[in-house]
Amino acid sequence: MCGIVGLYAKEPAFGERLGAHLADMLVEMSDRGPDSAGVALYRQPAPADGLKLVLHGPEGTDWEDVRHALAEAFDPHVSLERRGSHTVVMLTAGLAALRSWLAEAQPALRLVSAGEVIEIFKEKGHPCEVVKQLTLRGLSGSHGLGHTRMATESAVTTEHSHPFSTGLDLCLVHNGSLSNHNRLRARLRKAGVEIQTDNDSEVAAGFLAWRLAEGDSLEEALERGMTELDGFYTFAIGTKEGFAVLRDPIACKHAVLAETDDWVAMATEYRAIATLPGAQEARIWEPKPGQIYAWGA
Amino acid sequence: MIEIDLDTSPLRETNRRLQTVGANDNARQFRLFNPRGAHAVAAGLTEDLEVTVEGHVGFYCSGMNRQAKIQVTGNAGVGLAENMMSGEVRVAGNASQSAGATGQGGLLVVEGDTSSRCGISMKGIDIVVGGSVGHMSAFMGQAGSLAVLGDAGNSLGDSLYEARLYVRGRVESLGADCKEKEMTAHHLEKLGRLLDRARISANPRDFRRYGSARQLYHFKIGNLGAY
Structure with missing residues (x-):
């Protein structure tokens, strides 16, 4: 059992308080996932030609040191902003070069997300605590996804938490379980897809990343996912412009969608949506099995 | 009429209050506000209360209900x-x-749509849906009836025992061992009475009836070689 939430601001004014609303939704889904929580927020684009990264470092990481090293290796104007155990980095650099530099010079740091606008934060612990640690309530944004995890398939660690990055400005959250993830993981690794953990959902993320890299549109990648991923799932996929929702063809896992003039929301249960202003008057419906729903994406 | 605001009254306390109304108590009408999902x-x-x-x-609203009349406005x-x-x-x-799942009796009316598996394993409940039902509805239904004014999703009545299914709209597909059956005068009357009870206005003649083909009931001697 896990909880998923997604929120898309149709009106910029609503986006001003996106973090607070997403936090309320996430906390409401705590019973469904008390082991860990995470969010992907789409906000504050990196400067032109720049890159926005989120790095996770172990306790005691000297971030000032990291900043100096990044300034020296890539960009003297690099900026760092701490958020709990995560740090948002904005700089001008090539992602491939940055990846190999990280592996060599800062092996203790983990790249959580990369893109122009995406910021992924995830941590083990109760969603209430995670929300506080990451100071989520103060953040604005255009849209975001969140996940509360009750682990069934693999260990409770920050690395096993959702969302999973699936490429530049892309991420995936998953409620359910996949049964063919071992075989698929081996196949994806052979195709050169980097997979960090033994988590089933990360394989789904890796699968999408691989298909998108091969030139599929998001819709094509999801359609193909329906034939290749065996198991139960409700996926929410974040993109630079919005998000998409897909349930498995027999709709084993719950999902509900709602829309008002100000926002579009998805959640595993309506009570997460009930925390939003105007929820009582929203148009509410259940997404059909095997059908892709997308906003902005 | 007793009014209870769920923003201020804990749900557990509220449910206990509703569950412990005695057979001779006078206060039998309740209105609950702000359920917020x-x-x-x-x-x-368990008592014949009226709850709005x-x-x-x-999830699981009005589960295991006995006697009470419960109405949800949303x-x-x-x-x-x-x-x-x-x-x-x-x-x-x-x-x-799974609306009305495993229901043994009583009447469930959903004025809008239900999603998949409506009436799964129904054992005597009557269900009337004003809109459409999703896939695998009435799966393994044993007794009772399901009337749908709209459409039914795929695999309606899969592995059905003896529940009666009536659909006015389109059936995407029938499940294993479910087939269309003749709408006799007897069934028209039964459906008419069910719609009246549900206070849903529709002409029974516009519905088609589906039921069990009864082919999955018994062991077939032809399969003996498999053992």
Whole structure:
């Protein structure tokens, strides 16, 4: 059992308080996932030609040191902003070069997300605590996804938490379980897809990343996912412009969608949506099995 | 009429209050406000109370109901009126998956749509849906009836025992061992009475009837070689 939430601001004014609303939704889904929580927020684009990264470092990481090293290796104007155990980095650099530099010079740091606008934060612990640690309530944004995890398939660690990055400005959250993830993981690794953990959902993320890299549109990648991923799932996929929702063809896992003039929301249960202003008057419906729903994406 | 605001009264306390009304108590009408998608609202009632819930409820609303008349003005989540024994549950909006699952008796009316597996393993409950039902509805239904004014999703009545299914709209596909059956005068009368009871206006003649082909009931001697 896990909880998923997604929120898309149709009106910029609503986006001003996106973090607070997403936090309320996430906390409401705590019973469904008390082991860990995470969010992907789409906000504050990196400067032109720049890159926005989120790095996770172990306790005691000297971030000032990291900043100096990044300034020296890539960009003297690099900026760092701490958020709990995560740090948002904005700089001008090539992602491939940055990846190999990280592996060599800062092996203790983990790249959580990369893109122009995406910021992924995830941590083990109760969603209430995670929300506080990451100071989520103060953040604005255009849209975001969140996940509360009750682990069934693999260990409770920050690395096993959702969302999973699936490429530049892309991420995936998953409620359910996949049964063919071992075989698929081996196949994806052979195709050169980097997979960090033994988590089933990360394989789904890796699968999408691989298909998108091969030139599929998001819709094509999801359609193909329906034939290749065996198991139960409700996926929410974040993109630079919005998000998409897909349930498995027999709709084993719950999902509900709602829309008002100000926002579009998805959640595993309506009570997460009930925390939003105007929820009582929203148009509410259940997404059909095997059908892709997308906003902005 | 007793009014209870779920923003200020804990749900557990509220449910206990509804569950412990005595057979001779005078206060039998309740109105609950602000359910905000909470689970198991008005579940486990055993007396002939009248309960109105103003708003959207979460999972398992009115589960195991006996005798009570429960009305929800909004939508209902998964497992609405699950294992209902008797009484009446009515939802003005839509209901999610497995509405009326394993119900043994009573009447469930959903004025809007329900999603998949409506009436799964029904054992005597009567269900009337004003809109459409999702896939695998009435799966392994054993007794009772399901009337749908709209359409039915794929695999309607899969592995059906003896529940009666009536659909006015389109059936995407029938499940294993479910087939269309003749709508006789007897069935027209039965359906007419069910629609009246549900206070849903529709002409029974516009419906088609589906039921069990009874081919999965018995061991077939032809399969003996498999053992």
